[in-house]
Structure formats: structure tokens, C-alpha cells
Amino acid sequence: NAGVMQNPRHLVRRRGQEARLRCSPMKGHSHVYWYRQLPEEGLKFMVYLQKENIIDESGMPKERFSAEFPKEGPSILRIQQVVRGDSAAYFCASPSSGSRSGELFFGEGSRLTVL
Amino acid sequence: KQEVTQIPAALSVPEGENLVLNCSFTDSAIYNLQWFRQDPGKGLTSLLLIQSSQREQTSGRLNASLDKSSGRSTLYIAASQPGDSATYLCAAETSGSRLTFGEGTQLTVNP
Numbered sequence: 715n716a717g718v719m720q721n722p723r724h725l726v727r728r729r730g731q732e733a734r735l736r737c738s739p740m741k742g743h744s745h746v747y748w749y750r751q752l753p754e755e756g757l758k759f760m761v762y763l764q765k766e767n768i769i770d771e772s773g774m775p776k777e778r779f780s781a782e783f784p785k786e787g788p789s790i791l792r793i794q795q796v797v798r799g800d801s802a803a804y805f806c807a808s809p810s811s812g813s814r815s816g817e818l819f820f821g822e823g824s825r826l827t828v829l
Numbered sequence: 830k831q832e833v834t835q836i837p838a839a840l841s842v843p844e845g846e847n848l849v850l851n852c853s854f855t856d857s858a859i860y861n862l863q864w865f866r867q868d869p870g871k872g873l874t875s876l877l878l879i880q881s882s883q884r885e886q887t888s889g890r891l892n893a894s895l896d897k898s899s900g901r902s903t904l905y906i907a908a909s910q911p912g913d914s915a916t917y918l919c920a921a922e923t924s925g926s927r928l929t930f931g932e933g934t935q936l937t938v939n940p
Contacts (some may be wrong), residue, residue, distance in 0.1 A: 747927070756833075756932040757873075757918070770927065805872060809926075817863065818928060820873040 717741065718808050719788075720821035727796050728829050735824040736788040737806030746789040747818065748781060751803040760804075763789055796828045831856040831923050835931035842909055843939050850904040850934045852919035857897045863928065864893050864904050865918040873918065877904070909938045 717740040727733050739746050748760040759773040763783040774781065778796075783789040793800055803823045810817040832855045842848055852862070861880045865873040877886045877893040879902065885894040892905040902919055916935045920928035 749928075749930075757920075757928075757930040759927040759929070762926060773927070807873075816861075817875055817878040819875055820865075822872040825870075 718821035726827045733793040735791040738788040739808035747807040749805045798828045801828045831929040833931040839935040841937040852902040854900045854921045860922045862902050863920050867916045911938045911940045
């Protein structure tokens with residue numbers, strides 16, 4: 715996974731609570747992608763961010779989901795008022811070169827379970 | 830809209846066998862195609878990246894080919910080992926730097 719760090723690895727929330735997932739790309743890199751893997755489904759693109767900018771959020775659900783990548787600190791994927799259908803593995807990825815394209819390296823993922 | 834399909838969905842082979850995993854994509858305007866391995870409950874490990882201008886890439890016992898005109902890529906695994914058991918994912922990068930993933934081939938190599 716070449717240094718892409720995600721936490722928490724596992725998160726349990728009750729319906730209606732908020733979930734915050736964090737991702738730190740490889741050191742010095744400023745591009746982050748979030749993908750979601752629903753049970754028994756393939757990975758789907760959610761959002762692409764650079765430091766302080768959302769570049770492409772076309773894969774994000776219209777409501778309750780938001781993402782940020784501040785100047786300092788990790789990228790945050792925030793899910794408000796979680797529902798059971800949000801249960802999934804959420805992966806963060808960072809390009810190897812540090813720029814926008816090239817080989818993508820993924821973190822270990824954050825597995826969200828909504829009770 | 831890019832769609833990526835992987836065949837077969839599952840494959841079980843005896844140790845030592847050579848095998849081929851198939852990946853097809855509908856939009857040939859790709860920047861690159863990447864193969865990953867995913868172990869249960871784990872993240873994705875990048876195996877090979879083929880740029881759109883390339884025809885194949887090799888790493889150890891793995892060889893990946895790319896035919897953009899026909900919208901196909903194959904991952905060849907030589908002399909398979911039980912440790913190769915995992916789900917193999919292919920992903921095509923199109924405009925916007927996003928990857929479109931197939932649903933994977935679940936490989937089991939039996940000792």
C-alpha cells in the first residue's frame with residue numbers, strides 16, 4: 715500500500731450517527747481518491763481531492779456525504795446520518811508519482827458497519 | 830460510460846498450473862490499465878500498470894497484456910502457488926483520473 719494510511723480500520727455506527735474516515739496519502743503527496751466497495755460489489759469511485767480542493771466529486775452521493783483535504787492533516791470522508799446501506803469498505807488511494815495520474819496505491823481501507 | 834468486465838468470476842486450479850484472467854472494457858480511450866490483488870478483508874495491492882501506449886508488462890511470474898483496439902487485457906500467472914489465492918481486479922483509467930473497476934476474479938490455487 716506504499717504508505718497510504720487509513721483510520722479507523724473498523725468503525726461501527728448506529729443509524730443516524732455520523733462516521734468520519736481519515737486518510738493520509740504517501741508523505742509529501744497531495745492527491746487523494748476515495749472509493750467505496752459495497753458488499754459483493756466492485757469498487758466505485760467517489761471523489762478526487764487535492765489539498766484544499768475538490769477536483770471531481772461526481773461519484774459522491776448527493777446527500778449526507780462530504781469530503782475534504784485540508785492544507786494540514788489527513789483527508790476526511792464524512793457520512794452524516796448513516797443508514798444500513800452505507801455499510802461498506804471505504805478505500806483511499808494516492809498516485810505513486812504524487813501527481814494526478816499514474817499507478818494508484820491504496821490504503822488498507824476503513825470498514826464501516828451500520829447497525 | 831466505461832464498463833469493465835472480468836471473466837471468470839471465480840477460478841479454482843491445482844498448484845503449478847499456468848492460468849489466464851480476462852478483463853474487457855467498453856471505452857478504448859483509456860490512459861492506462863492496472864491490475865490489483867485483494868486479499869480477504871484487506872486493501873488492494875498494485876500488481877502491474879500498463880500505459881495505453883504499451884502492449885504488456887511483466888513482473889516475476891505475472892504478465893499483463895493490453896489490446897486497446899479490442900478492449901481487452903489479460904493477466905497471465907505462471908506456475909501458480911497457493912499464496913496466489915486472492916481476488917484479482919482490473920481497473921481502467923479514463924478521463925478525470927478515475928479508475929473504473931471490474932468485479933474481480935476470485936482465484937483459488939489448491940495445494
